[in-house]
Amino acid sequence: MGQARWVAVVPVKRLRAAKSRLRGALPAVPHEELALALVADTVGAALACPAVAEVLVVTADPQVAATVGAAGARVVPDHPDAGLNAALRHGVQAAADDGRSWLAALTADLPALRPAELAAALHAAGTGPTGVRRFVADAPGTGTVLLTTPPGVPLAPRFGAGSAAAHLASGAVPLPGVWPSLRRDVDTAADLADAARLGLGPATAALTGVVPAAPGRTGRGPRTDGQVYGAGMQGTVATFDAQSRTGVLLLDDGTELPFPASAFDASGLRLLRLGQRLTVHTDPDGAVVRVTLPTMV
Numbered sequence: 001m002g003q004a005r006w007v008a009v010v011p012v013k014r015l016r017a018a019k020s021r022l023r024g025a026l027p028a029v030p031h032e033e034l035a036l037a038l039v040a041d042t043v044g045a046a047l048a049c050p051a052v053a054e055v056l057v058v059t060a061d062p063q064v065a066a067t068v069g070a071a072g073a074r075v076v077p078d079h080p081d082a083g084l085n086a087a088l089r090h091g092v093q094a095a096a097d098d099g100r101s102w103l104a105a106l107t108a109d110l111p112a113l114r115p116a117e118l119a120a121a122l123h124a125a126g127t128g129p130t131g132v133r134r135f136v137a138d139a140p141g142t143g144t145v146l147l148t149t150p151p152g153v154p155l156a157p158r159f160g161a162g163s164a165a166a167h168l169a170s171g172a173v174p175l176p177g178v179w180p181s182l183r184r185d186v187d188t189a190a191d192l193a194d195a196a197r198l199g200l201g202p203a204t205a206a207l208t209g210v211v212p213a214a215p216g217r218t219g220r221g222p223r224t225d226g227q228v229y230g231a232g233m234q235g236t237v238a239t240f241d242a243q244s245r246t247g248v249l250l251l252d253d254g255t256e257l258p259f260p261a262s263a264f265d266a267s268g269l270r271l272l273r274l275g276q277r278l279t280v281h282t283d284p285d286g287a288v289v290r291v292t293l294p295t296m297v
């Protein structure tokens with residue numbers, strides 16, 4: 001699926017009520033500014049995703065509407081004003097009047113989201129058995145960050161507490177890919193710290209004072225040179241076999257990520273020791289193409 005065929009529907013709560021569990025996470029930053037920055041970075045990454053033809057934001061908040069509208073998203077007023085799932089169903093109606101759209105509901109609290117990881121997840125959602133809804137669970141595995149549906153199949157969103165189980169029970173199929181920046185939704189201060197380790201988008205990074213570590217941090221397009229998007233996903237060496245030159249990295253979110261000999265060969269390193277910290281470089285599909293020491297450029 002090379003072409004941009006997805007419509008991403010992004011629900012956004014009124015800023016004054018949004019992200020209540022995050023309130024006070026950055027004491028020097030007004031809460032609504034932080035909530036808006038999360039939205040701006042999520043929508044920015046979705047707009048930069050090559051698989052996405054349109055980003056449709058459903059919101060009743062004028063400031064959100066102005067910010068995402070200026071960035072290039074289509075804004076649909078949250079007329080039902082009856083919560084997240086009602087907002088999504090309303091957005092779907094606005095998006096899918098021709099009945100031919102592939103739809104992806106995306107939460108707006110993913111400030112580390114990389115366009116390439118979203119593209120990889122949408123690619124996975126668009127292949128395999130037909131007529132099936134798919135979802136990507138959040139990092140803890142209990143919530144949902146992405147729910148997709150092919151043309152003609154109702155989205156039937158069941159976001160909210162325990163939504164991963166609810167989506168599974170409703171017949172949606174979980175997508176198992178390694179997409180840490182997509183799975184890292186930010187509900188709490190600890191989640192924000194985790195997202196910062198993955199590499200924040202420009203709006204949230206500016207508020208937190210985090211300086212992007214990797215070159216090209218501000219270029220939100222997918223990279224084709226094997227460099228990671230963002231401030232560099234890192235992990236530690238869990239296993240390494242010097243004979244086959246392959247091993248497994250343990251990412252900071254607990255995910256195990258195998259790497260092939262070619263990724264080690266591209267590192268320029270002569271050996272790896274267990275527990276060693278490495279920066280992981282992936283291609284747009286999330287495959288590891290190179291590992292380097294965090295101090296290497």
Ligand SMILES: Nc1nc2c(ncn2[C@@H]2O[C@H](COP(=O)(O)OP(=O)(O)OP(=O)(O)O)[C@@H](O)[C@H]2O)c(=O)[nH]1
Pocket residue numbers: 010011012013014017018019020021022058059060078081082083084087106107108109187
């Ligand atoms: N349009 C719209 N979006 C909503 C509504 N409630 C939640 N959302 C959005 O749904 C997504 C997931 O919601 P949550 O992660 O629970 O975010 P939240 O409700 O702002 O956070 P908390 O106040 O901490 O529960 C976020 O993008 C929210 O902005 C709503 O009533 N209307």
Ligand SMILES: C=C(OP(=O)(O)O)C(=O)O
Pocket residue numbers: 138142143144145158159160161162163164185187
């Ligand atoms: C909205 C959701 O939950 P949370 O508020 O935990 O992000 C969800 O995961 O469906």
